[in-house]
Amino acid sequence: MAVPRPDNRGTRHVGGIRDTRGIVDPSGLLTRVRFRRHEPAEPLRRHVETYWFIDWDLPEPYVSQVVPHPSVNVSFQWDGDENEGAPPYGEVHGVALGLFTRKLAGRGRVCGAKFWPGGFRPFVPDVPVSRWTGRVLPVQDVFVQAGRDTARQVVSPADDAARIAALDAFLISLAPAPDPQADLAIDLVTRIRANRTVRRVDDFARAEGMSVRALQRLFAAYVGVSPKWIILRYRFHEALELAGTRSDIDWAALAADLGYADQAHLVRDFTATVGVPPAAYAQAHRP
Incomplete structure (x- = not known):
């Protein structure tokens, strides 16, 4: 008998941040960035636990640290002021074995999808998930379907609803088979x-x-x-x-x-x- 998965469902737009487990110094992070969680589209919920969005505009750099969950994450990012003119980019993060550290500076945003532990394999069915463990790869190296404009389509919109729709569209287009x-x-x-x-x-x-x-x-x-x-x-x-x-x-x-x-x-x-x-x-x- 299946155990119910942790409940993140409720409304379509979950918003806020209810669970800070794994974040080192969560109050320090949350006073510097705008952190929200949202629910993916219904067809994705058996695979994706939550979407997580972070926006920042910092007068001084801040180093965020997380003790990662056993989840694969797909993220689309834009580093505004630190790399003037640099385009948005996408990454696939395998399960990180150690402390994940990221320096946030200037302006930027990240739109990420956190998969259920076990939920990523149907998107790349021919590759064991252990292949990605401890690795961070450009999203195009994992998904040939990711176009050059995919990252821009996800992170460019000013409102969360449009970013959610873009993430939904990309992940649904990958057509994971039931497993x-x-x-x-x-x-x-x-x-x-x-x-x-x-x-x-x-x-x-x-x-x-x-x-x-x-x-x-x-x-x-x-x-x-x-x-x-x-x-x-x-x-x-x-x-x-x-x-x-x-x-x-x-x-x-x-x-x-x-x-x-x-x-x-x-x-x-x-x-x-x-x-x-x-x-x-x-x-x-x-x-």
């Missing part, structure tokens, strides 16, 4: 995301009636990273979110709750990923 294995991968990742008690790959595979090897093959082909990597990444997102929103955290208890062997493992993981220990991050971003 039950993609649906299975999406549902399995959603189970991991929703159930924080999932800590061991072998236990999860057994509960789903699969061998560990079959689960690993499915995730390599459709998600791009291993089940263990996803379990670790989602519990790290929870630690990052709590560190940025609460000042009364019992780190030892949190480590145990999230499935870390002990507090030292959580501190080591957090410091290696974000660059500072969790307590220092919490103090710097104390609500």
Whole structure:
């Protein structure tokens, strides 16, 4: 039985930003940029989790950092003042294994589509998603259907409705075929995301009636990273979110709750990923 996917549906234009998981210093980012999320057209919703739009006009450069989700993203971007006269461009971002860092300067905008983990494979059915992991490629290198004007058509409109329509039109034109294995991968990742008690790959595979090897093959082909990597990444997102929103955290208890062997493992993981220990991050971003 399929687990319902996280609800981002509601109205056609979702707008705003309700979930900041994975964003390092979300308040710092959101005070500098205009960040919105929108829902894709109905035929795309089995594959695309959300559209995300960012516009900025900054007097000083700002470095944004994100601990990425296990998702492939397709983005169309325009860097206005930093590269005067440079045309808009499109990129395909495979699942990023480390911290994603981007310097924002001058004026610019990004219109992105975040795919469900497992939802990208039907758009390029002959290539395992692990091929894109850790890579950023020009959109034309992945989709021959992307014309020279595709990026301009997406990012040039001043209003979000027109940008959404352009993204819808491009992705629908790719005509992804139904793929039950993609649906299975999406549902399995959603189970991991929703159930924080999932800590061991072998236990999860057994509960789903699969061998560990079959689960690993499915995730390599459709998600791009291993089940263990996803379990670790989602519990790290929870630690990052709590560190940025609460000042009364019992780190030892949190480590145990999230499935870390002990507090030292959580501190080591957090410091290696974000660059500072969790307590220092919490103090710097104390609500």
